[in-house]
Amino acid sequence: MNPDLERLHPYPFEKLGALFAGLPVADKPHIALSIGEPQHPSPDFVQQVLRDNTALLAKYPATAGLPELREAIAGWLTRRFKLSGVDADRQVLPVNGTREALFAFAQALLDRDQQPLVLMPNPFYQIYEGAAFLGGGEPVYLPCTAASGLQPDFDAVDEAVWKRTRLLFICSPGNPTGAVLSTAQLKALIQLADKFDFVIASDECYSEIYRDKAPPGLLQACAEMGRHDYRRCVVFHSLSKRSNLPGLRSGFVAGDADVLAGFLRYRTYHGCAMPVHHQLASIAAWNDEAHVAANRALYNEKFKAVLDILGEPLKVSAPDAGFYLWPKTPVDDETFARRLKAEENVTVLPGRYLSRTVDGRNPGKNRVRMALVAELDQCIEGARRIRALIERL
Known part of the structure; x- marks a missing residue:
């Protein structure tokens, strides 16, 4: 077997x-707030x-998809992110x-002989x-803490790391934090990609679930810089969250045409074309x-109702976007989740399960992810x- 497994x-x-x-098993109906499904x-x-x-x-579907689907996606990108001339x-x-696309993308992009770094x-x-592992790369974990606005502090990345970087994953709005990268931050990352010759893969699956203001996207930042070739930039979008269609398995990748040409070749061999009726x-x-x-x-209504109950005891507020709460816990995150399940039959996800410990610190420790789905x-x-448990602690 592949040893990277x-x-x-x-x-x-x-x-x-x-x-x-x-x-x-608590004598109460189960409420699942752990998985982001x-x-x-789904729309009728x-x-x-x-x-x-x-x-x-x-009918066998084509890997590149129907021209009509690509046109519909290009039209949506143009309208949503104020683009022009999307090919x-x-x-x-x-x-x-x-x-599936995020997982496959790194394997198509990375040259393992270069011992590439993959930042995330x-x-x-x-x-x-x-x-990163299956593409032969080495992950570099960038902590998202309260001090950095729950986004990576890219200024803290050493130049030697940037020089070995071949792929940067960003997630905006963030999972699980809900934090949004600004257009200025996205433009700064594009400049870094140019300087050090790496590709930015922007996971924007939560972009349409926002509170007040639509989050900017990576291609939008490119367009404002006059980069309509979107060089070194690709974005990933999905109908799962936007349209409540997780079972349709439908999304897209868009951006740098040269990168997508190689990815299309990979996917043609991979045999992962979308069914025509999908x-x-x-x-x-x-x-x-x-x-x-x-x-x-509907999501905004739920945030308001839930935060009326939990906002004060957990000292938590609504994120800019997404459908997760990412509060600190009054006891360690595993104890909190375990007691909540045992005593109240509510499941949440301990934050440490979504993070890695680096230099003795795990930025997810003593937080939990609550999916308001x-x-x-x-x-x-x-x-x-949850409030009843907190009051007993």
């Missing part, structure tokens, strides 16, 4: 299962497109959800780390914003149970 850490939910092993209804019009096109199951044929590539936020989406459903979803605004309003009444009930 041995470098993969257990996934956070595997660790959570071990933490809960042997716990008594959207629970709002998208479901109808799927039902109307099941005959296309008899739908060369700068857009549909993918089966961004998880810490805490982070664990796919970045696995992608592509047609995706066209409908990317072309509609009304359901996205309604979805965003359940229905409003469940989120409110979960918040009440």
